[in-house]
Amino acid sequence: MAQFQRPTLCCCRKVLTVPSKSCEGGQGLGQCRLVDIASASNFHCFKLRHFHLDLRLNFAVKEITGWQVLELVAIQPGVQTLVLDTHPSLLIQSIDCKVPGTTGAQDISPSLIYRVDPFTDYGSSLNISLPAYVIRPHRAFQITVRYTTTDGPAIWWLDAELTCGQTRPLVFTQGHSVCNRSFFPCFDTPAVKSTYTATVRVPEGVTVLMSASRSAYSKQDRVFQFSMEYPVPAYLVALVAGDLQHVDIGPRSRVWAEPCVLTCAVSKLGGSVERWLNVAEDLFGPYVWGRYDIVFLPPSFPIVAMENPCLTFIISSILESREFLLIDVIHEIAHGWFGNAVTNATWEEMWLSEGLATYAQRRITTEAYGEAFTCLETVFRLDALHRQMRLLGDNNPVSKLQVKFEPGINPSSLMNLFTYEKGFCFVSYLSQLCGNVKRFDSFLRAYIEQFKFSSVVAQDLLDFFLCFFPELKESCVAQREGLEFERWLNACGPPLCEPDLSAGGVLTGPVQRLCDLWASEPPDPEAIANFNLSSWSTFQTVLFLDRLLDRSPLSHEVMGQLSRCYSAQLDEMNAEVRIRWLQIVVRNSFYPDLPRIRGFLHKHTSRMYTVPLYEDLCSGVMKCFAAEVFYQTQARLHPNLRRTLQQILFQTSALSTPTGSVPSLLHPTPSSPSPTPRDQLGPADPPTTGTIALRDVNVSA
Numbered sequence: 001m002a003q004f005q006r007p008t009l010c011c012c013r014k015v016l017t018v019p020s021k022s023c024e025g026g027q028g029l030g031q032c033r034l035v036d037i038a039s040a041s042n043f044h045c046f047k048l049r050h051f052h053l054d055l056r057l058n059f060a061v062k063e064i065t066g067w068q069v070l071e072l073v074a075i076q077p078g079v080q081t082l083v084l085d086t087h088p089s090l091l092i093q094s095i096d097c098k099v100p101g102t103t104g105a106q107d108i109s110p111s112l113i114y115r116v117d118p119f120t121d122y123g124s125s126l127n128i129s130l131p132a133y134v135i136r137p138h139r140a141f142q143i144t145v146r147y148t149t150t151d152g153p154a155i156w157w158l159d160a161e162l163t164c165g166q167t168r169p170l171v172f173t174q175g176h177s178v179c180n181r182s183f184f185p186c187f188d189t190p191a192v193k194s195t196y197t198a199t200v201r202v203p204e205g206v207t208v209l210m211s212a213s214r215s216a217y218s219k220q221d222r223v224f225q226f227s228m229e230y231p232v233p234a235y236l237v238a239l240v241a242g243d244l245q246h247v248d249i250g251p252r253s254r255v256w257a258e259p260c261v262l263t264c265a266v267s268k269l270g271g272s273v274e275r276w277l278n279v280a281e282d283l284f285g286p287y288v289w290g291r292y293d294i295v296f297l298p299p300s301f302p303i304v305a306m307e308n309p310c311l312t313f314i315i316s317s318i319l320e321s322r323e324f325l326l327i328d329v330i331h332e333i334a335h336g337w338f339g340n341a342v343t344n345a346t347w348e349e350m351w352l353s354e355g356l357a358t359y360a361q362r363r364i365t366t367e368a369y370g371e372a373f374t375c376l377e378t379v380f381r382l383d384a385l386h387r388q389m390r391l392l393g394d395n396n397p398v399s400k401l402q403v404k405f406e407p408g409i410n411p412s413s414l415m416n417l418f419t420y421e422k423g424f425c426f427v428s429y430l431s432q433l434c435g436n437v438k439r440f441d442s443f444l445r446a447y448i449e450q451f452k453f454s455s456v457v458a459q460d461l462l463d464f465f466l467c468f469f470p471e472l473k474e475s476c477v478a479q480r481e482g483l484e485f486e487r488w489l490n491a492c493g494p495p496l497c498e499p500d501l502s503a504g505g506v507l508t509g510p511v512q513r514l515c516d517l518w519a520s521e522p523p524d525p526e527a528i529a530n531f532n533l534s535s536w537s538t539f540q541t542v543l544f545l546d547r548l549l550d551r552s553p554l555s556h557e558v559m560g561q562l563s564r565c566y567s568a569q570l571d572e573m574n575a576e577v578r579i580r581w582l583q584i585v586v587r588n589s590f591y592p593d594l595p596r597i598r599g600f601l602h603k604h605t606s607r608m609y610t611v612p613l614y615e616d617l618c619s620g621v622m623k624c625f626a627a628e629v630f631y632q633t634q635a636r637l638h639p640n641l642r643r644t645l646q647q648i649l650f651q652t653s654a655l656s657t658p659t660g661s662v663p664s665l666l667h668p669t670p671s672s673p674s675p676t677p678r679d680q681l682g683p684a685d686p687p688t689t690g691t692i693a694l695r696d697v698n699v700s701a
């Protein structure tokens, strides 16, 4: 394993930023060592121009078979080996090489010698020996890898029973952060972008979608063809195939879903998506991806949503929680600019995508729904950030924006609320520095224009910021005491400052007043009766319940009163509200409401709702109850989730306690059989074992 040097400290930082231009000749970037990719020693020696996937999906045996053609150019002389990232679940049959435009023997595709070496628990290293005649600087060549891949971390096969319609199987992929090396061999780093095309063959009745800007279908051959015309990193290549239908909901948008979900999905989103896109374009410049489609996936989708370009993946379970659906979709739209067009070059600076996307999401909601709504949503998330902070302690290195990790670490384990919310606070601080939110909007437009389709490090953003506002550079804002940019990036602990959220007072005020009433001894029923939860928004209700949860343990009397006041009413509300009440029930061992938990867990089979409840149940005195419900419902759970819950049920006595320690996310986690979800919730098999209860980390994609 290569030694690790922080790319941000390398002299080649600009090379990393614009590899397609400056990397020619291989100056500098070779000094960088990215610890999460086997191809780190090597990817700068080649320019990946394009790749093509030709795949056949076989649902009966849960296999993807086919080949991949990589179009490469050697940009350094004397390189004899091409190293790609791959995974043990991906079996290679043969590798050939071709140099287009050459004649004679060189036009034949000779089989190449290759070797697969262990790398980490989330991947292997594919070393391909290149014939001498290939390695001429600046000359293009093609490598064809024939392979079969099964159920590696990127690929989720769902039997028909696990889909919403329960009639046909479905498969989807989830590449973030480092899973797609089990889908196709690649330079699995966000620093490398390329265009791609794909041909996918499927059985009759199956529709295939990919994160591509163009698609076509030949009914006769049952072949789907895709083309992504804009360069994307490997983790943004995504595929879903199943019984999917669509309805157009705007000039560039359609909703895809299983037939039984489609009507509901369209009714919840119709009309809104184009409006949000228009608001975003006004703020940040043109939407560069052409289409913006959304596909709703069954509850087995391991996260809430994923910003696959041109085609957001989102879990259908979120449909019942309207405000969360709205925030999640707007967040994914924001990634069209921040994360997808301009990407963090290393996973250590994931905040560059998530912090900026969260800021952009809130600019969009401010324009579309007003400042009070946006502040309420922000207060709710920052509450969660502070909760996570209390669990982690002030000095936990995961609270840094620039995280540094050791070899073997899975970058997905770095996903946490700091990535989103501390990142958001830093971006808000930059916005505050320039004195006017509109001026900052124009800076962000220029930033996108400058860096679109490339990958950047934090220094690029900050240098560009200071160039854009020379008066700020002159006044040395980067070194302002206590608020130094360097401290923002590298200090542990909470954000150095938070934005002014007083505009949300009209919505958060009543929530706090009701919380205070419940905290007084004894609670005054008459005063409490003046507050009507059913007139509140979802975010007000979840803020109220989260703050009650923070005050647990509550006395049995108070729990009884709370239950009489709210339990039946909350039962009628959406899952985001209900799970919070049920967590209060569990953490306070309030047995009268146990049937409600059973009912909830029989209905909801997604990771985002089951894992936090099982963790709470198992860390308290309700483990037997949890086991009973698990045995009743396990047939309807995805095997990966079943494994996670089994771990929680049978291994958690020392692991998952509400006040237990949180393992460092900077060190390798034990081998995980399940894929890595995205954008929230932590890895599918949480490195967490618990206590950053996934609720606490439930920031939306």
Ligand SMILES: [Zn+2]
Pocket (backbone or CB within 6 Å): 331, 335, 353, 354, 357, 679, 700, 701
């Ligand atoms: Zn996100």
